[in-house]
Amino acid sequence: MDAAGLAKLLSQDGWALLNALPPYDETHAMALSDRLRREGIDPELTAAALTQSRLRAKAHAKFDQFADGMLFTPAGLEQATRLTVAAHHARRYVAAGVTKVADLTCGIGADSMAFAGVGLSVLAADTDELTAALATVNLRHFPEADIRHTDGLALDFEAEGVDGLYADPARRASSGKRLFDPGAYSPPLDAVLALRARVPALGVKIGPGVPHTALPPEAETQWVSVDGDVVEAGLWFGPLAPDGPGRTALVLRGQSARVVRDEFGGEAPDVGPVGAYLYEPDGAVIRAGLVAQIALEVSGRLVDSTIAYVTSDTLHASDAATGYRVLDTLPFGLKRLRAYLRERDVGRLTIKKRGTAVLPEQLRKQLDLRGSQEATIVLTRIAGAQHIIVVERLA
Structure with missing residues (x-):
């Protein structure tokens, strides 16, 4: 979707069409598209609405019913944090006493939604104009959120009253290939980590395949799984890691949440025969x-x-x-x-x-x-x- 397609979707007729579409069904999509065109609906609007309908259906896995009022790009949905996980991110900032978070790479706004949802003021930024526009739509119900099309790393945090930072750097190349070198992230991981000198309360979402040798020793690195699927890892610094540095796991299963951490000083387990x-x-x-x-x-x-x-x-x-x-x-x-x-x-x-x-x-x-x-x-x-x-x- 480009800016013209977004403008048509956000028109009164476009928004009404999108929200009147039946639940997305791949087997009926072509017939539905043909019918809408026969009814005189703008082909570009039809394509944009059906694309959003498909993305909303896919987004239910991450956003549940909230997906039905959101807009997406395929790449934005792919990288977006699941709302259940974002809620745990937000609780860290609340527990640390943070009052205003700068979401430096907000994407479609998933984490910003969670931050605003717990009452935090949010300054959400993205360098891509279309993505920032989608985040504006997705955060429209949250007066606590200020969305800007700008480079989040260049913000004046002190002047903005920001006391907490969050970043989710892009980890895929333009070809769609996954990036494993933190230096190839956009923005590069080192550039994000350097911001700790200005705001110590920093959280960074990274890929779960990160090797232990690449972890900053002063961070709490937490791997997160949802119903058995490992979905992300996060680096947490300063007051966002109240128990200090180390490796932890957040296991989310249904409505339960469990944090596993090293409570025994790295003691190696025994090896032995298979038991019952x-x-x-x-x-x-x-x-x-x-x-x-x-x-x-x-x-x-x-x-x-x-x-x-x-x-x-x-x-x-x-x-x-x-x-x-x-x-x-x-x-x-x-x-x-x-x-x-x-x-x-x-x-x-x-x-x-x-x-x-x-x-x-x-x-x-x-x-x-x-x-x-x-x-x-x-x-x-x-x-x-x-x-x-x-x-x-x-x-």
Whole structure:
């Protein structure tokens, strides 16, 4: 969408058309487009409205019903923070006593919405004119938010009364390729981190694949997962990290939220045989290097020193790991596994893996199972050797 398309959407007729469209259905989109054109609707407006309808449908995963009143670009939606995660960002600033946040790279305004939603004053900036215009639309219900088409890093924070900063640098090239070098972010990460000298309360969203060796030692780095998917990592400085620097994980599952941190001084867990239960730590916990916390929490041990599976002889509930009851353990072998599963009439197989090069879809075809029962197997290393663990997921 360009500026002309946005102007048409924001006209009285355009906004009415967009909000009158039925729920987006890819199979009916072409027919709907043809009908609107036959009715004399401007083809450019029709295309813009249908695009927004499609993006709104996709945005429900991040914004729930709020998506129905927002506008998006594909890139803006891709990078936008989920509203549930943005709410946790906002709470950090409130807890730190911040009163006005400068959202330096506001994008379509997701984090700014959360900041304003908890009563913070917000100065939202973006260097792209169209993106800033979309943020203005999305933040129209929040008088606390001031949106500007400008370079957020060049703002006069003192004159603006800003006492907290937030940035979400672009991490994709113009081609859409993901960027892993922080120096290639837009703006570069070092340029954002330099702002701490002016405003110590700084938060920066980064990609969850960041290596531990690239982390600023003075930051709290927190990996975040939502219902099992690792969605981001964040760097938090000064009063936004009240417990000091280190690595933490925020695990969001449904309505629950759990922060996992190193409470045992980095103590390495034991390694031992597979017990009655197997635990798969949440991805954010694994990325943060905090598997030892789960092992201690469930009175367990690792199945291999290099694998993030924890086993225990006793049952424990954990809101930061998925638990399984161990039914059997056997050395890896295609013929052995095929015979084992066919003897048990297995036809539907869930394959989990870690620490093995086996491709689940290829293995499933090789097994050629046709039974009526379901099973779950875990392919992994135990004491350095490839094994299969047959499990059933705990409620």
